[in-house]
Amino acid sequence: NAGVTQTPKFRVLKTGQSMTLLCAQDMNHEYMYWYRQDPGMGLRLIHYSVGEGTTAKGEVPDGYNVSRLKKQNFLLGLESAAPSQTSVYFCASSYSTVYTDYSGNTIYFGEGSWLTVV
């Protein structure tokens, strides 16, 4: 079972370079998320998507863009990387319950992508 897969797992970028993190899930989940994890701050939501073709801003969206062209994929882009974007990035997904307002569905995480911007 693949679950949620992130690529690449490690990357070193120079300031100003661009890159894209790819997240793929094989669970047919509607919702997908990108979080970043910094020491002592837990995980903070960057962007999320509630379905194919939709995206929305999370808590810390500045400097990032996302796209969800296919239901199974959620891409996170850094157009001009900055040292402040050095972090561990986690992709996650969950399904949506149709009949209740509060789905509270378990969110499944990928293994993380370690990004260093020098």
Added chain:
Amino acid sequence: AQKVTQAQTEISVVEKEDVTLDCVYETRDTTYYLFWYKQPPSGELVFLIRRNSFDEQNEISGRYSWNFQKSTSSFNFTITASQVVDSAVYFCALSGTKAAGNKLTFGGGTRVLVKP
């Protein structure tokens, strides 16, 4: 806005001791879900438990137990007879509404170090 506070940043215990991790949350929603995740040194996030706001029963799963008290907005986690393999960072999280994308708000995490 939702908020999750884990006041303990790091706890160090000797193997076989019990350890309790505190989690306090804030939300204006009347219905919500609470989660605990474990992050071992390898870095992945492992789901431990989900609890909805209507169910205040304590839960026990092996050496793990959870105490949910809505009156104090707390969802504490206890590891009984800790083992070295329990060494990890533990995160408490609160979910938002479906309309808000079922997003999770995380606490800052508590690092547990179990010494042999």
